[in-house]
Amino acid sequence: MNADDDVEVIFPDLCADVENHGHFLTVEIYKTDIDPSCILEVVNGFATSIVFDDPFIADGLAWQQFEQTVKEEGLAAFLTKKEKRQLFH
Template sequence: MSTEPEPQLIQSPLSQAITREGHILKVDIYRLEEEVDWVLEVVNETGTSHVWDDRFATDQAALDAVHEALDEEGITAFLD
């Protein structure tokens, strides 16, 4: 049995809620403490999670990707 501590999850200060067309999306940007790349997850109002396959070198790049997706695909891309 391993006694090594579980890696800590680092939450980006750029994580936020975005409101578009009356819908609220929860944007979570995080990484494990021993990793350098950031994970991007968007959760809609019904709890459906959309996690990007790509990882991001910076948390700002992850946030930019959300805005780009919203601008290109619209809010409906994240709704059920």
């Protein structure tokens, strides 16, 4: 690939804004036209982006990981220490 080639970013239908106990998260799942692996990114209300380290083989698996993380760790999984102090103290 050279500098003149454009990589197309593809957003499946599973991207969504999610409300969790009065707080909003933007869930973005995307891939490129050159790599079929899906990336899971969650942006919290402070505009902090959390990108999961490992790609997923399908968008549905990325969404399941988001749901599992919320179930196990709650909103705090997507906040920095400073953001947690602002919200919970």
